[in-house]
Amino acid sequence: MLSCPNKAFVGMSVNPLSYDAVVILGDRCPAYLALNRFLNILQNVFLHDAFVTTLRKAEQFLWASSEMDSFRDMVKNLIEAQKWAEGIRGCVTKIELWLCHRDSNDKKVNLEFIDELLKFTPAPCNEPLYHKLKDYAEEARLLIQDIDTALSMSSNMSELELLYSKACGLPIYMKEIVVLNGLADxxxxxxxxxxxxxxxxxxxxxxxxxxxxxxxxxxxxxxxxxxxxxxxxxxxxxxxxxxxxxxxxxxxxxxxxxxxxxxxx
Structure with missing residues (x-):
């Protein structure tokens, strides 16, 4: 069992969804301090260097016995949160880059990939660009609804071409654009x-x-x-x-x- 300078380690349980923790440790125990860093870093604005440093310091506790399973779970949550936040930032960066240069569809971010990032509830950590990406995705979904409606109503060619033009102007790739591309051609x-x-x-x-x-x-x-x-x-x-x-x-x-x-x- 891991010992702390003044008090013995008794146990720790962590709710990975709410990041609410019940910790019965000495206030100077390294594991206790590390857990506090975990909770703070998940609540503060995502910083890559802070995540990397915290994970590196946490490595010393991963060898411990089953009493530290909750600690190891929190480390896994931290790693997943880092991947999620970097995915959000990467998508927004590609979207804004496309809007600046208007590159081909190959350079667009796929809506299906964005949806995979946005499906987490609540968000794994505090990444401000999450809401920005969510707005971009919502714009794409509204256009998909318009496309589906136009196709189901057998809209005329000018309407379909207009929708195709709008889809081409979005920085997000949607599979529905393949249908409109065939109609436009x-x-x-x-x-x-x-x-x-x-x-x-x-x-x-x-x-x-x-x-x-x-x-x-x-x-x-x-x-x-x-x-x-x-x-x-x-x-x-x-x-x-x-x-x-x-x-x-x-x-x-x-x-x-x-x-x-x-x-x-």
Missing amino acids: FIPSLSPSGLWTAVASYGTPNGWAGEVEDFPTHIYVFLTRDRTHRVKVASHRPTSHPTGSPRVHPLPPPQATTTSTTVLK
């Missing part, structure tokens, strides 16, 4: 009838799924029920149908299936 092709442009390319040769008539002069995006395959339809030469409703003339099932470049999964 849409190249019309005449249907066999010469009246409509239809690209609906899952499992059909040359991307054709059927003839489409009597739609307004907009590009539409149709989603399958599971939202895995998207159908793009663009008007070429609108015609009037007696019933006033659009018609789709399906083509016979192909003998061999090919996937067009317009398929977005």
Whole structure:
């Protein structure tokens, strides 16, 4: 059992979530002082050098027996907090660097990685940039909601291009931008009838799924029920149908299936 100068070590329990500790140690015991440093460093603004120094000083207590398990747990918490804070700072640095230089999407921070950092509740330590990163992520999520709404409502091409432009202007990479990129790069092709442009390319040769008539002069995006395959339809030469409703003339099932470049999964 670890001994202190004036009082014997009795025990220590630490709640790693609230950092609330119950310590029954002499006030001059090195382990007690180290624990105080742990609690202070987690509550103060994150400083890399302070974390490194504190962890180095804590190494002398890690060899002790099971009575110091709570101490070792606190060391693990400190290490995780350091990684978390450095991850937050790294993301904000990359975001601000991208905003300064407007580099390609390869330089953006992935929203999924940011979400992994923001999911900690409460925050492992006091990193002021946490709230800044949270605001950036919230802006990206709001845009994702707009994208999903536009796709589900089969918005016209100008709206989709506007959303794509907004997504490109964000310093955070979102997987939804791949969908919009495919739509923005849409190249019309005449249907066999010469009246409509239809690209609906899952499992059909040359991307054709059927003839489409009597739609307004907009590009539409149709989603399958599971939202895995998207159908793009663009008007070429609108015609009037007696019933006033659009018609789709399906083509016979192909003998061999090919996937067009317009398929977005």
